[in-house]
Amino acid sequence: MNLDESKATLGAPLTQDTKTELFTGANAEAANRDLVAKRVGRKGFEIPTTF
Amino acid sequence: MSQLNRRTFIKNSALAAAVAGISAQTYAQSTGANGDLRVAVVGFRSRGLEHIKELKKIKGVRIVALCDVDAKVVAKGLKDNPGAKGYTDMRKMLEDKDIDAVSIASPNHQHSIQGIWSLQAGKHLYVEKPLSHNIFEGQQLVAASNHFSKLVVQAGTQSRSGVGIRAAIKDVHAGKYGKVKLARAICYKRRKSIGPAQKNAIPSEIDYDLWHGPADVQESIRGNESDKVQHAANQGPVHYDWHWFWNYGGGDLCNQAIHEIDIARWFLNTHEVSAEVVSVGGRFGYVDCAETPNTFISIHNYADAPLITEVYGLTSDGQINGPMNKFGQFSELNKGQKSAKTPDIGIIVECENATIVVPDYNSAQVYDKEGKFLKTYGKTVDQVDLTGGASGHHANWVAGIRKGSSADINAPVRECHLSTALVHSANISFRLGAKKSAGE
Numbered sequence: 056m057n058l059d060e061s062k063a064t065l066g067a068p069l070t071q072d073t074k075t076e077l078f079t080g081a082n083a084e085a086a087n088r089d090l091v092a093k094r095v096g097r098k099g100f101e102i103p104t105t106f
Numbered sequence: 107m108s109q110l111n112r113r114t115f116i117k118n119s120a121l122a123a124a125v126a127g128i129s130a131q132t133y134a135q136s137t138g139a140n141g142d143l144r145v146a147v148v149g150f151r152s153r154g155l156e157h158i159k160e161l162k163k164i165k166g167v168r169i170v171a172l173c174d175v176d177a178k179v180v181a182k183g184l185k186d187n188p189g190a191k192g193y194t195d196m197r198k199m200l201e202d203k204d205i206d207a208v209s210i211a212s213p214n215h216q217h218s219i220q221g222i223w224s225l226q227a228g229k230h231l232y233v234e235k236p237l238s239h240n241i242f243e244g245q246q247l248v249a250a251s252n253h254f255s256k257l258v259v260q261a262g263t264q265s266r267s268g269v270g271i272r273a274a275i276k277d278v279h280a281g282k283y284g285k286v287k288l289a290r291a292i293c294y295k296r297r298k299s300i301g302p303a304q305k306n307a308i309p310s311e312i313d314y315d316l317w318h319g320p321a322d323v324q325e326s327i328r329g330n331e332s333d334k335v336q337h338a339a340n341q342g343p344v345h346y347d348w349h350w351f352w353n354y355g356g357g358d359l360c361n362q363a364i365h366e367i368d369i370a371r372w373f374l375n376t377h378e379v380s381a382e383v384v385s386v387g388g389r390f391g392y393v394d395c396a397e398t399p400n401t402f403i404s405i406h407n408y409a410d411a412p413l414i415t416e417v418y419g420l421t422s423d424g425q426i427n428g429p430m431n432k433f434g435q436f437s438e439l440n441k442g443q444k445s446a447k448t449p450d451i452g453i454i455v456e457c458e459n460a461t462i463v464v465p466d467y468n469s470a471q472v473y474d475k476e477g478k479f480l481k482t483y484g485k486t487v488d489q490v491d492l493t494g495g496a497s498g499h500h501a502n503w504v505a506g507i508r509k510g511s512s513a514d515i516n517a518p519v520r521e522c523h524l525s526t527a528l529v530h531s532a533n534i535s536f537r538l539g540a541k542k543s544a545g546e
Contacts, residue, residue, distance in 0.1 A: 064399070065542045066385035066535035073378040076241055076527060082538055089534050094240045096219060096320030102246050103222050106253035 143504060146171035146205045146229075148196055148220060149212030151179045151345060153234060157209045158187065160500040167504060173199045176344070177311040194313055196220055200227035207507060209500070210234060211262075214361075215321045215354045218243035225254040230507050232500065234262035235368070236360045236526040237519065239321070244523040244530075251519045258512050260503035261522030263368045265467045267499040270484015271369060272516075274462055274470035277483075279375050283472070284458025286411045289373050291366035293358055294450040297419040300347055303327045303395035308344070317344055321353050327395060350396035352537070357398030358417050359529045366453050368525035369464055370413050373455045379527045380406035380413065385535040391420045404532035415532065 070080040078086035096102045145161055147154050150172055161167050172183040173193040180192040193199035200208075200223055207230035210220050218238040224231045231251075238244030251259045265271055278286065308314040308326050315323060326344075348354035349361045359367075387402030400419035405412055453464040460480065461473045469484040499516065506515045 062541040062543050063386055063388045063401075064536055064539045066387075066404075066532075066537075066539035068382070068384045069531060069535050069538075070382055071379050071531060073381055076245065076379050078531075078534075085538050086534050089537065090241050090530070094215075094243065094320060097318075097322060100219060100318075100320040102219055102243050102320060103226065103250065104246055106226070106250050 140166075142166050142168045143507060144168050144170040144204055144206045146173060146199055146202075146208045148173045148199075148208060148210045149216070150174055150183055151176060152211075154209070154211035157211050157232070157500065158183075161209065161504075164501050164504050171199055171202060171205055175313045175317040177313075195316060197223065200224065200229065205229060207231070213317075213348050213354055214356065215239040215348075216319045218247045219320050221247045221259075222250045225250045225257055225259070228254075228257070230257050230503075231259045232262065232503050233259070233519075235522055236356070236364050236529060237261060237522045238526055238530075239354075239356075241527045241530050243320075244526050248520050248523050255512075256510070258503065258506040258510075258515060259519045260499065260506070260515055261517040261519050262499075263365060263517045263522050263525065264499035265365055265369050266372070266517040266521075267502050268468040268484065270469035270482070271464055271467075274464070274472070274483040275372055278373055278455065278457065278462060283460040283462065286374055286455060286457050288411055288456040289370035289413045290454040290456075291363055291370040291413065291415040292452050292454065293363035293366055293415070293417045293419075295358055295362050295417075295419060296421045296425075296450065297358070297400060298421060299392040299394040300350060300396050301394050312344055314344070324353055347396075350398045352397050355398065356529060356533050357402070358400070358419055359398075359402060359404070359415070359533060360526075362451060363415055363417050364525055364529050365467070366451055367413065367415055367528050368522065369453045370415075370455070371525055371528065372521075373453070373462070374408060374411055374413060376408055376410070377521070377524065379524060379531065380408050382407035383528075383531045383535050385532045385539070387417070387536055388541075398533075399536060402532075402536070404535065406528055406532070413528070 067082045067086070069078050069082055069086050071078050077083070078090065143166060145167055147157050147161070147169060150158060151174060154174075158169055161169060169187050169190050171191045171193060172180060172187060173196050174180050174183070175194055177194055180194060184190055184192045191199075191202070199205070208224040209232040210217060210224070211234050212220060214236055217233050217236065221231055221233040221237075233247075237247060251257070277283070304327065306326055314326065350357060355361065383404060383406050385402065385404040387399035389396065389398070389400050391400065399417070402415070402417040404415045406415075452466070455462040455464075459475065463471045463473065465471070469482060471482050472480040474480055502514070502516045506512055512518065
């Protein structure tokens with residue numbers, strides 16, 4: 056058994072603004088990057104934001 | 107293959123309609139010559155087939171278009187549904203003014219953008235869970251639904267139409283069993299290893315670029331084994347394995363457990379995301395090329411009561427439906443099932459004066475503090491005709507369309523967004539975490 060592979064991942068504690076749904080606190084920057092910047096859609100498939 | 111880009115699509119649909127003085131809402135009020143509701147189904151190799159089956163049960167509903175990026179799937183669909191038009195590019199399909207409504211069962215990473223496109227084109231929308239691939243996308247779909255408010259949107263959390271579950275929740279919310287102390291969402295859906303990565307070519311009948319939609323286009327890899335699509339070799343993550351790669355899916359948390367999380371949050375009667383979340387997990391038992399954990403616990407720490415989600419995907423005997431898999435499952439979930447089936451998904455809600463167990467998509471059982479059975483709400487899943495879950499969820503959507511109102515829609519898009527945001531926040535916690543051994 057690969058002992059390194061058997062390690063569990065302890066997730067980062069996150070706090071979230073319940074109104075804006077944005078993450079706040081210690082891990083906010085990384086969490087919000089994952090939340091927003093990683094997927095607005097590639098060219099030609101951008102997620103519409105105005106209606 | 108002819109492909110419209112988004113700019114062209116928008117120009118040809120919502121904006122063009124607006125310029126012409128025809129709002130999307132007005133456009134959506136039209137129906138077929140006989141008053142039939144003309145529905146298109148998008149993504150129908152697997153789950154979408156259940157959509158078609160459900161829709162065909164409803165009087166006055168016609169399947170008029172079928173769309174899938176796999177031309178072979180389209181060809182088979184047209185053979186099984188004479189009279190329907192076939193498409194591989196959804197944007198082209200949405201130009202068809204003889205479509206009133208769209209039912210989407212494509213992969214997760216397409217749900218939000220395809221849902222928004224449908225609304226912009228003036229179509230009523232049924233969209234599978236999870237609502238989005240990330241929270242941002244889901245917010246935009248909710249905003250679009252609010253904007254095109256005369257269009258009726260139903261989310262694919264079909265347990266919301268489960269008669270027994272609805273009755274149990276009504277009583278819990280009324281305080282019949284005391285305050286809710288804890289809600290557990292349980293997903294013990296067994297999955298085998300998908301094997302080590304192997305590169306493969308995509309068959310010519312699959313438009314791989316279109317399949318990616320908003321997702322980054324990645325080289326096609328998949329395991330050399332799969333629990334679902336062993337017959338579909340050389341198709342990369344297309345057709346199921348995408349669930350286990352972050353670029354497209356979010357593991358069983360986004361695939362199955364969102365159903366249980368949605369019901370658990372519904373029991374909690376909270377209508378916002380959790381202010382605190384933390385997760386722990388990993389991919390144990392084998393080494394393969396999948397990225398998402400197969401063993402996972404998340405805690406959404408709502409102020410009134412926590413929502414704890416437990417995902418356990420390992421087989422006990424190497425078989426997905428093997429007899430040994432019943433061991434290790436929660437005995438509470440087995441109590442309610444009278445059939446020989448061993449439920450692997452469910453919800454357990456601890457109240458002050460009773461425990462509520464939801465062993466399927468339709469029913470709920472109540473036990474007292476000593477574990478004595480008290481009553482059942484609704485019929486268990488083995489006693490009713492449930493096509494892919496609670497029957498009548500598509501019918502509820504169609505009824506809303508015919509009434510011209512979303513007031514009685516069982517799974518509002520905002521509610522599905524909130525539950526989807528919970529699975530995303532749990533996964534984000536996991537992905538930002540660190541590997542730890544027992545001694546650390």
